[in-house]
Amino acid sequence: MxxxxxxxxxxxxxxxxxxxxxxxxxxxxxxxxxxxxxxxxxxxxxxxxxxxxxxxxxxxxxxxxxxxxxxxxxxxxxxxxxxxxxxxxxxxxxxxxxxxxxxxxxxxxxxxxxDGAVWPAVRVPATLGKGRPGYDKLRAEHWAFKPVANAPVPAVTDAAWPRDDIDRFVLAALDAKGLKPVGDADPVTLVRRVTFDLTGLPPTPAEVDAFVRDPSLPALVDRLLAAPAFGERWGRHWLDAARYGESTGPSRNIPYPHAWRYRDYVIDAVNADVPFDRFVREQLAGDLLAAATDAERDRLRTATGFLALGVKDVNQRFKVRFEMDNVDEQIDAVTRSTIGLTVSCARCHDHKFDPIPTTDYYALAGIFTSTDATAGVRNKMGGGGLDYYAPDGLVRLSGEGPAAPPAVLAKAKAELDTHKKAWDAIRGTPEGLKKAADGQPTQRPFRLKFEKAQADYQALTDPAARGYAVHGAREGKVADTEVRLRGEAEKRGPVVPRGFLTAFPVPGAAAVTATESGRRELADWLVSPNNPLTARVAVNRVWLHLFGRGLVNTPDNFGVMGDTPSHPELLDHLAGRFVRDGWSLKRLVRTLVLTRAYGLSSEATPAHRTADPGNVLLWRHTPRRLEAEELRDAVLASAGTLDRSRPEGSPARALKMIEMRDNGPEAKGVHEAADRSRVRSVYLPLLRGVTPKALEVFDPADQTLVTVKRDTTTVPGQALFLLNSPFVRRNALALADRLLAATTDDAERVTTAYRLTLGRSPSQAEVERALGFVGEYESAYRAEPRPLPAVPRPAAPRPKGPTPEVIDPDQIDQTGEAVTEDVVRPRDSRTAAWLALTQALYGSAEFRYVK
Structure with missing residues (x-):
């Protein structure tokens, strides 16, 4: 139609x-x-x-x-x-x-x-809406557009090996290639693997010992799934896909001081195991869903921050371009994060590869042009006197909060009215445009006084300033939109009815209603059990995070230019099972980590490497490097300095919604605080363009784009960071102090250092080598001590007794660390030697990788 x-x-x-x-x-x-x-x-x-x-x-x-x-x-x-x-x-x-x-x-x-203000018609291409040759064939034949199949579980050669039907699919693929899986991982390796995978943190020595004594994997997994750390780890995966950031980014960087509420919503939803289909509905249309209480209504409004918190070019001069760029960003975020298609490629022309005509793009665009998701910012030419800040673009939460005293409010309102009247009287008049002695228009001081009065009044009345507003989405002016020819916002072609993609059918999906934007129906269409993509995309990403490689190795592109599944029947088995199990993330994760395939050793034989060098067939468990947040958190945890509590908000909440020029003093202050912080990395401020130093060299997610599969590079800057970073040296010193306080037995100290950093006990040869290193280093340091900074901090006596589980950074300084801005030095040769050893362990490949 x-x-x-x-x-x-x-x-x-x-x-x-x-x-x-x-x-x-x-x-x-x-x-x-x-x-x-x-x-x-x-x-x-x-x-x-x-x-x-x-x-x-x-x-x-x-x-x-x-x-x-x-x-x-x-x-x-x-x-x-x-x-x-x-x-x-x-x-x-x-x-x-x-x-x-x-x-x-x-x-x-x-x-x-x-006479009707006639205007020359825009020339509409005759091919508009017809699609490209081959679209019909792709709709019928591309694997990802076909319904999820209920493939029979295959027979295998070794009936005793599988623990689950998932294992049978894996083993059948290996049998077909004449390969056998390697042996199982040992308990020490397995407990470290599963703990990092589920929580992003290393197991403590006590947790390793407990698992070795009683290697009950189901009990361990259940404990980890119930821990708050699970939501912090797996919530971070979704925040990558949601391109989470705390500022607008590009040319004019405006903070999002309330973005942390969306971050906390995601973490809480993952911990509560909100079904994935409900999770998607809340983020696309939470404001349209029923809520029994004010708290639930506010939670749902906060969820729509998913649509609001993307990159916004507030420096765009033209409002219509600003709006359509935001719509494009929302379409890209929604479609790539849920169905793994590059729909935004159809903004200017029919998609060159996937059967997505331009008209499909603008059918979706109409849903978002009918939605108000401005995040509290406007483009520079958007009007008003508060620069880029648009408080009416924030979503109100329940309650009012303490109001300003009536007398103060009345005075501010009177001043605003006075200055507005003066500004309106002179704005744009010949007198106002006349140049003053300073070369500026005469009207300029009137505008500045009005803007200040407006800002003062907003500070007293703005609900966001009192914590009763959030970046989010709500219904706008509901209407279909026009095709923008060649993607140019001003070149309007025919109107397209709001709707969904025509690349594949979704039986039973409801059409967009005339009275709403269509976000509710779009969410239902996306998470319909009959949608062939959403469940496949979701389970593939969970597999990626647990096995290091997706069954489809292009997890954000299930289109024609994406990869094909290595195990297509297994992918569909998992997708169908995910839906039948109520879209439960925790249940899916639990099922996968209890499989025999997940518990394999990471060892490799030459024959296996020759037959399948990429481990596509899953004959072993592929080692992976720790992600940036995991690495930082592991340093803090092993040093005993990690604060596992959730902070109140984010350091970015203190920033005003004004431009951070060149990401200057405002951003610098926030990220200096981040560099000193001891909280988990998921809670660090993430202003776009200003990544915390402890994360930036280890390939954190690109906050401007949907990120599903992070890059994993090995570059010199990583080694230099581990060698020279004050963060690493400060925590290496904390770990050294922890070892020195715990015992007087140097061999025991070495064992404890290995267990805290690498999760295992050292061999006797490693103990002897470490003791030799410590002795040689101490002698060399004593013979030629490194000079202290010219003005060290005054040192306090070192406290007696065991090192506390969590060490305050200031307390570290007082136990002998002499610090300037970039220098961390030990107090004596003994501490220097153990600092060198602990830092060497942090710099090792074994610390950075999970087997």
Missing amino acids: RLSLLGLLATAGVAGAAPPDAAKLEFFEKKVRPVLVGHCNQCHSADTKPAGNLRVDDHHGLLTGGNGGPAVVPGQPEKSLLLKRVAHDAKKQMPAEGEKLSPAQIADLTQWVK
Whole structure:
């Protein structure tokens, strides 16, 4: 139906309207366009920063108008602001500079508006909405667009090996290639693996000992799934896909001071095992879902931060481009994070590879143009006096909070009214535009006083300032939108009904209702059990995080240019099982880590490497490098300095929603605090473009894009960080102090150091080598001590007794560490030697990798 409608509209010109009358069009070209070009374009066109946010070189710009409202109302000259400004408004008469319009020119403009304000039709390509050759074949044949199959569980050669049907699929693929799996991992290796995979933290020596004594994997897994750390680890996976960040990014970086509420929502939802289909619904349409209490309603509103917290180019001059860029970013985030398709490639033209015509893109775009998800920011030319901050773009939470005293509020309101009146009286007038002695327009001080009064009043009345607002989404002006030809926001083609992709059918999916944006129906369409992609994409990503490689090795692209499944029947088995089990993430994770395949050793034989060098067939468990957050947290945990409590909010909450110029003092202060912080890495501030130093060299997620599979690089900067970073040296010193305080037996100290950092006991040869290293280092240090900084911190006596489980950084300094901004040095040769050993362990490949 959509394609047929578009075929009809394409013959009718713009947005389904009849072609304009030739005589009226000729009148526009001869009489009206020359006036607009000659007298208006210099201040109100794409070649300028449009004054008042008004465009006169764009028909839609005239109809929607600028800050003052619609400039032209077709057929109603008396309601058209353009005519008032050029003819009747003495204070704000246009053009502001140069020759005023003649009575004849004003009469021509009036006649043009009276006759309907005709404008040349945008030329619509005849191919619009028809798709590319081969689309029908792709819809029918591409594996990912076919319904999830219920494949029979295969027979295997070794019936005793599998623990689950998942193992049978794995072993059957190995049997087909004549390969056998390697042996099982030993308990010490397995407990470290599963603890990191489920919590992002290393097991303590006591936890390792307990598992070795009683290697009950189900009991261990159940304990880890119930721990708050599970949500912190697996919530971070979703935050990667949700391109979570605490500022707008690109050219003008504006903080999102309330973004942490969405972060906490994600962590809490994962810990509560909110079913994945419900999880998606909440983030796309939480504001439209029923809630029994104010707290639940606020939780659902906060969930829609998923749509609001993307990158926004607030420096974009044109509001319509700003809006359509945001829509594009939302379409990309939604589709890549849930169904693994690059739908945004169809913004300018039909998708070159996947059967996604441009009309499908704008069917989705209409859902988001009907949604208000501004995150509290606007583009620079968006109007108003508070720069990029748009408090009305934040979503209100329940409650009001303490209000300012009535007298204070009344005084601020009176000052605002006074300065607004003065600003309105002079703005745009010849007097206001006249240059003052400083070269600035005379009206500038009036604007600055108004903006300050507005900011002062907002500080008293803005619910966000009192904690009763959040970045999120809500319903906007509900309407279908037009195709934007070649992706250009101003070049509007025919209107496309709101709807979903036509690449694959989703039986039973409801159509978009006329009275709502369509986000509710879009969410239902995405998580329908009949959608062939969503469950497949979800289980593939869980497999990726547990096995190091997805069954589909392009986890964010299930389209034609993506990979094909290595085990297609297993993928569908998992997808169907995931849905039948209620979309439970915890149940899926538990099932996978209890398989025989997950518990394999990471050892490799030459024969295996030759037959399957990439371990695609899963004959062993592939070792993986710790992610940036895991590595930092592991350093803190082993040193005894990790604070496992959840902090209140984020350091970014203290920032105002104004530009951080060159990511300067504001961002620097926040991230210096991050470098000193002891909380888990998921709680560090993540202003876009300013990554905490302890994370940046180990391939953290790109906060500007949907990230499903992180890069894993090995570069010199990583070794230099582990060698020179004050963070690593400070915690290596804390670990050294912990060892020295715990016992007087040096061999026992070495064993404890290995167990805390590597999760295992050292061999006798490793103990002897470490003791030899410590002795040689201490002697060399004593013979040629390194000079202390010129102005060290005063040292306090070292406290007696065992080192506490969590050490305060200031306490570390007082036990003998002499510190400048970038220097961490031990107090004596003995501490220096153990510091060198612990830092060497942090720098080892075994510390950075999980077998």
